[in-house]
Amino acid sequence: MEQKFNYHAMEDEQLFALSRQDEAAFNEIYSRYYSLLFHIAYKTLKCRQVAEDIVQDIFISLYQRREKIAFSVSLKAYLNKAVRFKIFNEMRAENIRSKYCKNVFSNESCKIVFADLETKELSQKINQVFYNLPAKCRDVFTLSRNNGYSQKDISQMLSISLSTVEKHIGKALKIFRKELSEYSYMFSAS
Incomplete structure (x- = not known):
């Protein structure tokens, strides 16, 4: 007989442990934290698409590694740190892309081409x-x-x-x- 859980009432750690075998539990984690993570990313980057991509990447990674992850902090703290890390990487990558474009497009021969x-x-x-x-x-x-x-x-x-x-x-x-x-x-x- 299939067991029914009230995912909404569960603590994060209990929910995450259950998500290792139960996709519905993982969906509850996604529902709880998607908006928060998106807001953090969007507030910093000011680009909806990039913010959505970052949050999706975090959840994909979490889902793929859910059976192996052992938290030393709360799930919320882990996700918060993950989104800030991704934001930092995106900003660094954008800075590199920007410098590259300036160099490429400031080159006179390139302008002529x-x-x-x-x-x-x-x-x-x-x-x-x-x-x-x-x-x-x-x-x-x-x-x-x-x-x-x-x-x-x-x-x-x-x-x-x-x-x-x-x-x-x-x-x-x-x-x-x-x-x-x-x-x-x-x-x-x-």
Whole structure:
């Protein structure tokens, strides 16, 4: 016959001992301490995702080692120390990543390579957008921007009204603005 326990009323140490064979007991530990550990991590790191990851790592490690762990302090103190240790490691790792990024991105040759890559990517995107324009719109835009014809000249060449020429150019510019918005930082003044 299966034994039912009131996990909520149990002391931490008793609950942890039971969690070695009973997953429901471990779930109670998780429920008791998740919010507290998350709050500590989030308060320090100010990043919800990193705080959640840290707390999950602590509980995964605790679950995997639950049969071998022997506490010299209370479970609460152990978890509190674990979260602070993980926070310290995360801050140290972030500091290292930050220094690395500063070194990599401050290197002049690296800046040139990234600028070249961005320019090449932008050029490919412009071509893609251009070839996806409606045919008539693309023709009018080419005559205007690439060949330098006035709107009046284009109107006469294609036997369409001046307002139609304006609409085609406006439509093309609107499409370009929309499709190239992610590259706007490249055009802003430094």
